[in-house]
Amino acid sequence: MTTLPEITAQYLSSGMIEATIDGKTHTLVPSSTSFLARLLRAWEDEGNTIAPYTHIPTELELQEERNRRLEAGFPFDFGDERGVHTIGTTPSDMEGWDEVSKYTEALRAQGQGTTVINVVTNTGPASVAASEWPLVLIAAGEFRQPIWAAYFALLYQSPIPADFTSDIHWP
Structure with a gap:
């Protein structure tokens, strides 16, 4: 079993995902097959959830x-x-x-x-x-x-x- 890095993720207003992986922030396309997107899916498969988009008033x-x-x-x-x-x-x-x-x-x-x-x-x-x-x-x-x-x-x-x-x- 592979140990996943520390990950947090949240949807953006654009539908993209902002994921912080081992302290580094990335913007990912949900349908991407990139290494980072696959890592995020593995993180979700372990029961983690991408936080919904939350509008922050300006x-x-x-x-x-x-x-x-x-x-x-x-x-x-x-x-x-x-x-x-x-x-x-x-x-x-x-x-x-x-x-x-x-x-x-x-x-x-x-x-x-x-x-x-x-x-x-x-x-x-x-x-x-x-x-x-x-x-x-x-x-x-x-x-x-x-x-x-x-x-x-x-x-x-x-x-x-x-x-x-x-x-x-x-x-």
């Missing part, structure tokens, strides 16, 4: 999930007849926020906090006094910052958990 996939969550928008209650509006948080929404933020900051700096600005939320039009806009920004921070914190917590896990899109990882 940083780009995690960024996409973070962005999807950041762009979902959040409810904001104006506390009066305007009621609750869904505030949009897509990149174009955030560009609009920048315009409104600069304008309201200038108005407040000039003592014109009661000046009304007309904005459009995902719910519809709303009039917002310059002095009210910081309340929207605070609510935005309360919505967005926990998402960023969860993103960074996931990013620094090695590897990124396979279930990173699950709500158990996000606020």
